[in-house]
Amino acid sequence: xxxxxxxxxxxxxxxxxxxxxxxxxxxxxxxxxxxxxxxxxxxxxxxxxxxxxxxxxxxxxxxxxxxxxxxxxxxxxxxxxxxxxxxxxxxxxxxxxxxxxxxxxxxxxxxxxxxxxxxxxxxxxxxxxxxxxxxxxxxxxxxxxxxxxxxxxxxxxxxxxxxxxxxxxxxxxxxxxxxxxxxxxxxxxxxxxxxxxxxxxxxxxxxxxxxxxxxxxxxxxx
Ligand SMILES: [Zn+2]
Ligand SMILES: [Zn+2]
Numbered sequence: 001x002x003x004x005x006x007x008x009x010x011x012x013x014x015x016x017x018x019x020x021x022x023x024x025x026x027x028x029x030x031x032x033x034x035x036x037x038x039x040x041x042x043x044x045x046x047x048x049x050x051x052x053x054x055x056x057x058x059x060x061x062x063x064x065x066x067x068x069x070x071x072x073x074x075x076x077x078x079x080x081x082x083x084x085x086x087x088x089x090x091x092x093x094x095x096x097x098x099x100x101x102x103x104x105x106x107x108x109x110x111x112x113x114x115x116x117x118x119x120x121x122x123x124x125x126x127x128x129x130x131x132x133x134x135x136x137x138x139x140x141x142x143x144x145x146x147x148x149x150x151x152x153x154x155x156x157x158x159x160x161x162x163x164x165x166x167x168x169x170x171x172x173x174x175x176x177x178x179x180x181x182x183x184x185x186x187x188x189x190x191x192x193x194x195x196x197x198x199x200x201x202x203x204x205x206x207x208x209x210x211x212x213x214x215x216x217x218x219x220x221x222x
Pocket of ligand 1: 125126128140142
């Protein structure tokens, strides 16, 4: 039998890895976001990253794609848009103090070093006892449960990605809106959504109460 030591495995993987080359991308002349716009984007990203699960890096890709798409829509060249998006995402990552795991930390051996793999007796998805002939550590009773878990995880990631994209689109829409007048207190405010009518949650609540009172008054007078 061919035995391979963990050290040899790591070396083998790093060799395979360094052999991969990426087609060169023509560098576009640098174009920069205005300071205020960049600041707004980095702020928003940092806020999203603080909530991201399991780490801020979970939204690194989708955020970059969403910002890039937004910039391309407003006439930026792809390369320039991508560079500016990446710059903003990296700035947000460092603002929230995210530390990228090293490549070695990303390897399965890292987590298994000096730790015994968990030996389960039941399937992590359906709870049925695992078949006895299973060799080594396994989590699922069979390919169906393993695949179902993959699909579930994938759909959760898709939802998270969609949520991040939506936030970025909403924020960039809001940025371009002229101020509106609050229908309750008359103060001028920047709308967050197309349907925003009030400057604050408090004004919105007040309006709801007022309209209920109004209905009651009308009912009484009829
Ligand atoms: Zn199962
Ligand atoms: Zn108001």
